[in-house]
Amino acid sequence: MWLNISSAPFLLTGFPGLEEAHPWISIPVFAVYTFVILGNGILLFLIWDDHSLHEPMYYFLAMLATTDLGVTMTTMPTVLGVLWLDHREIGQEICFSQAYFIHSLALVESGVLLAMAYDQFIAIRNPLRYSFILTNTKVVKIGVGALLRGCVAIVPPIVPLHWFTYCRSHVLSHAFCLHQDVIKLACADITFNRIYPVVLVSFAVFLDSLTILFSYILILKTVTGIASGQERNKALNTCVSHIYCVLVFYVTVIGLSLIHRFGKYVPHVVHIAMSYVHFLFPPLMNPIIYSIKTKQIQHGILRMLSLRKSKV
Template identity: 65%
Template structure:
């Protein structure tokens, strides 16, 4: 049977990882396993505490719960196939499972960007209108924000994911990572993939630009408010409150831009660089 026909009918994709370093996969899996356990344990405890402690039923902790849920979701979606490939060398994944995994991976990325934007709004309200904080960010408002962020994630990602099931795959059935990404799958398709190539680039950079601009505007207003505070102690307290969030924003958006630039635009970038960038990106989402 010709190779092209064989690959077209192949019901599965084959996952790869650090090609050329297969003998070191068991060693590489050790820190990844430790990180996964730490993420599951830490975020699980955080969600439990927020659930049972009524003193934590405040908007700030609700946003932390959203981030923890996103981290858990990303971990549970990606790490099983990564560790399975490294531990047991089981690399096959069905087309349906692969497309579903890709959908959730990219959706959680968009959701995290939305949560960081919502958290910037939370910081703005807390500093600009502290006396009206609880009346502005009510439980009803928090539910609307949460639903909106999660709906945005799925709405943005579904258009390029749906066509994947309609394509035939005849170039190969080897993927570049130990998890499924939209960028990897479309490279194997024997079809017109113009929309699938252009949409992610436009979506990612427009989403990053828009979210970054809005976050930047919020922090300009926050800085203006903080500078008007008479007490130096209150000013320092307000700035310290925002510092951790600013660090999370910088880590997230810098790694997003680097990863997508190397994946979507860096066609001559070595495979090892692609793999390393992808793991750095996912670890930045989870830590």
């Protein structure tokens, strides 16, 4: 028994009322988890191995794949621990660290998608100056900037979690730690922790998505001015993969946010299912989208498979 309830570990939740089905639920979750690791891992290997892919577009894609891997590998171990082993206890320090990485990586991913939109904008609006504008040094600076923004911006709401006392139920509503779940258990003034994340997410997501939208308005304006229909299609096709990834990410983010804010009468299992969609669907779909829509990635996969067959 924990004599000091404030320092007791938190308890994670799987699918309430469906505990007997946890082993079955774990099958699709683990399958998606495996595909996420394989898909993004293969993408990273291809970009690292193929020198023809050593371009800004693919460097940003590598950043996206790394971020997706980080998000998935941060959340899924505790999820599978609950579903497979009914291991529900999680220490407070580990919980706060997991919440930090989950939320910071979400901001990093939004920043990477914004950087990819900038790459598309330069490639279509200034194709002749592309290599001079997006140098390797600038790509590194943009990547570091996106990383620092996500890592630093999440520190203010996470640090107070270590100071709060937790005298209410220690049961969280998910199989992983989220900031908004933890503060509900705190017996302290959580005004800052309620307001800051809302302002931060609203500002970051709104500003990033608005900038991406504005960049594509300018891209479309440029494309419509191209005389050749074939060149117009070629220019638009280079944007399709990124547009799909942007939609997959922001639609799940907005959907999860709306359910949390306005889904008071929505069954709790829907909240949980939507959180899994948010954390698993984009990392699963991003490598698939780029594998289907990008010929260079397709050629790399075929080359890798042909080399493997020749060795066999």
